[in-house]
Amino acid sequence: MAFLYSFPLPMILVVAVLLLQIHHSHSLNCTSQKFTSNRVYDNCDDLPNLSSYLHWTYDSSNSSLKIAFLAPPSGSDGWISWSINPEGKQMIGCQALIAYKVDEKITVKTFNVSSYKIAPSKIAYQVSDTEAEYSDGIMKIFATIALPANLTTINQVWQVGSTVVDGIPAKHAMLPENLKSMGTLDLTVKEKSTSGGKRNGIPIFLIFACFWFLFAY
Numbered sequence: 163m164a165f166l167y168s169f170p171l172p173m174i175l176v177v178a179v180l181l182l183q184i185h186h187s188h189s190l191n192c193t194s195q196k197f198t199s200n201r202v203y204d205n206c207d208d209l210p211n212l213s214s215y216l217h218w219t220y221d222s223s224n225s226s227l228k229i230a231f232l233a234p235p236s237g238s239d240g241w242i243s244w245s246i247n248p249e250g251k252q253m254i255g256c257q258a259l260i261a262y263k264v265d266e267k268i269t270v271k272t273f274n275v276s277s278y279k280i281a282p283s284k285i286a287y288q289v290s291d292t293e294a295e296y297s298d299g300i301m302k303i304f305a306t307i308a309l310p311a312n313l314t315t316i317n318q319v320w321q322v323g324s325t326v327v328d329g330i331p332a333k334h335a336m337l338p339e340n341l342k343s344m345g346t347l348d349l350t351v352k353e354k355s356t357s358g359g360k361r362n363g364i365p366i367f368l369i370f371a372c373f374w375f376l377f378a379y
C-alpha cells in the first residue's frame with residue numbers, strides 16, 4: 163500500500179487510462195489511427211467486417227483515389243486485400259491490391275480476379291505509390307489509384323486470409339464475416355466524415371480522468 167500513498171490516486175487513474183488507450187489502439191475507430199506525416203487522408207471508414215479500416219482521399223480534379231487499407235491477416239503468414247469491383251459486390255471481377263510476404267518482405271501486388279484461381283497481373287486501373295507494412299499483427303496497404311473520371315461511387319471488396327501457397331494468396335475462410343466484406347464507397351462524401359462516428363475526439367474517459375485530477379487537488 164505504500165505505493166498507493168506515495169503516488170497520487172488520480173495520477174494512477176490517468177496512467178491507467180493511457181495504458182488502456184494504448185492497449186486497445188488496434189480496435190479503436192479509424193479516427194484514432196495515425197500515419198507518418200506524409201500520409202494524411204481526408205476520410206476514414208470503419209469497415210463493417212473483418213476488423214478492417216479504410217483511409218482515403220479522392221481528388222476529383224484528376225480522379226485519383228489515395229488509400230490506406232488496414233486489416234489483421236488471419237495468420238502471420240497470411241494476406242489482406244482491398245479491391246474495386248466495377249462488376250458488382252462480389253469476388254469475381256475484383257481489381258485487387260493484395261499484401262503478403264514475398265521472400266520475407268511484405269509486398270503489394272495487383273490481381274485481376276477473373277476466376278477462383280488467381281495470379282498477379284495488371285488491373286483495370288493505373289496504380290502507383292504502392293507500399294505495404296506489417297507490424298503488431300496489422301497489415302497495411304498504401305496506394306494511389308487512377309479512376310475513370312466522374313465516378314460517384316465504387317464497389318469495394320476487402321478480404322483477409324491465413325496462407326500464401328507458392329507465392330499466391332490461398333483461399334480465405336468462408337465465415338459470414340468473409341462473405342459480407344463488401345460495400346459501396348461514396349466518393350462524393352466530403353472530407354472529414356466517417357461511417358464510424360466520432361472523429362479526432364479526446365477519449366471521454368481521459369476527459370473524465372482529467373476533471374477528476376483537477377477536483378482532487
Ligand SMILES: *[C@@H]1O[C@H](CO)[C@@H](O)[C@H](O)[C@H]1NC(C)=O
Nearest residue numbers: 221223224225226306307308
Ligand atoms: C492528383 O492531384 C493531386 C493534387 O491535387 C496530386 O497530389 C496527385 O498526385 C494527383 N494524382 C495523380 C494520379 O496524378
Ligand SMILES: *[C@@H]1O[C@H](CO)[C@@H](O)[C@H](O)[C@H]1NC(C)=O
Nearest residue numbers: 274275276283284285286287
Ligand atoms: C481481367 O480479366 C478479364 C477476364 O479474363 C479480362 O476480360 C480483362 O481484360 C482483364 N483486365 C485486364 C486489365 O487485364
Ligand SMILES: *[C@@H]1O[C@H](CO)[C@@H](O)[C@H](O)[C@H]1NC(C)=O
Nearest residue numbers: 222223225309310311312313
Ligand atoms: C466529367 O465531367 C465533366 C464536367 O461535368 C465533363 O466536362 C467531362 O467531359 C466528364 N468526363 C468524362 C470522362 O465523362
Ligand SMILES: *[C@@H]1O[C@H](CO)[C@@H](O)[C@H](O)[C@H]1NC(C)=O
Nearest residue numbers: 210211212338339340342343
Ligand atoms: C458484417 O457487416 C454487416 C453490415 O454490413 C453486419 O450486419 C454483420 O453483422 C457483419 N457480420 C459479422 C459476422 O461481423
Ligand SMILES: CC(=O)N[C@H]1CO[C@H](CO)[C@@H](O)[C@@H]1O
Nearest residue numbers: 189190191192208358359360
Ligand atoms: C471499435 C470501436 O470502438 N467502434 C466504435 C466506433 O464508434 C462508433 C460510434 O461512436 C461506436 O458505435 C463503435 O463501437
